Amino acid sequence: MADPGTPVPGLRERKKQRTRRLLSETAVRLFLERGYDAVSVAEVAAAAEVSKPTLFRYFPSKEDLVLHRFADHQDEAARVVTARAEGESPLAALRRNFLDGLERRDPVTGLCDDPAVIAYQRLLYGTPSLVARLAGWQERSERVLADALGGPAVRARLAAGQIAAVQRILAEENVRRIADGESADAVAPDAKEAAELAFRQLAKGIGL
Structure with missing residues (x-):
């Protein structure tokens, strides 16, 4: 159960969170399959079905795609x-x-x-x-x-x-x-x- 004192994200923010999670999970899957250096940011964007500029709006760097899993910590x-x-x-x-x-x-x-x-x-x-x-x-x-x-x-x-x-x-x-x-x-x-x-x-x- 959510903490009553914790603000509930709106629809727009929830959509952003889902997109971040999709991009990060797609990137990690590709990096694990083929190696980090062998996968480009453009390939991650294509696999997630977003444009490269869209990806960079969510993650400023390739490294951030992986470290997103640490975001909550x-x-x-x-x-x-x-x-x-x-x-x-x-x-x-x-x-x-x-x-x-x-x-x-x-x-x-x-x-x-x-x-x-x-x-x-x-x-x-x-x-x-x-x-x-x-x-x-x-x-x-x-x-x-x-x-x-x-x-x-x-x-x-x-x-x-x-x-x-x-x-x-x-x-x-x-x-x-x-x-x-x-x-x-x-x-x-x-x-x-x-x-x-x-x-x-x-x-x-x-x-x-």
């Missing part, structure tokens, strides 16, 4: 901090959210062994231009998180950077183990233990 840490319960610290809210993600096998935590997710991760992390673009997305997420944390700017930026790095490293370790053939269920106990350790270390180091 880009500012997630900042949203978690902003929406935390009264009396809950920012770090406690982020810890809770990450552990909940592990429990749900959320792909963003790396703890997901769905074959389609594994194939997408291979595409993403095996393509230098996508890795570079992802780094830009992560940098923006850190800036937005720093704003949500508040306080002195340098302190907030340092805290946001440390939090982002910890979550990235935890996810990368889960991705690595699953890519090596382990199941998500087999990795889960170690993933949870590592997350608890990481957030304890953060609590000692940044005091949030």
Whole structure:
């Protein structure tokens, strides 16, 4: 059920969302079938039955077609901090959210062994231009998180950077183990233990 406080998108926005999803899904399918560098933006547009200019109105770059799957997560840490319960610290809210993600096998935590997710991760992390673009997305997420944390700017930026790095490293370790053939269920106990350790270390180091 939708949050009553969340605005319901209008028809025009829903159509835009469907078009974005169609373009992204078409692109990822073609990239997985033929390789990222072997597929042009024009071919993606043709397969999705839109013009190339239309595609660029939705996605400024070829890389963005792939990273659209991260769109909902880009500012997630900042949203978690902003929406935390009264009396809950920012770090406690982020810890809770990450552990909940592990429990749900959320792909963003790396703890997901769905074959389609594994194939997408291979595409993403095996393509230098996508890795570079992802780094830009992560940098923006850190800036937005720093704003949500508040306080002195340098302190907030340092805290946001440390939090982002910890979550990235935890996810990368889960991705690595699953890519090596382990199941998500087999990795889960170690993933949870590592997350608890990481957030304890953060609590000692940044005091949030």
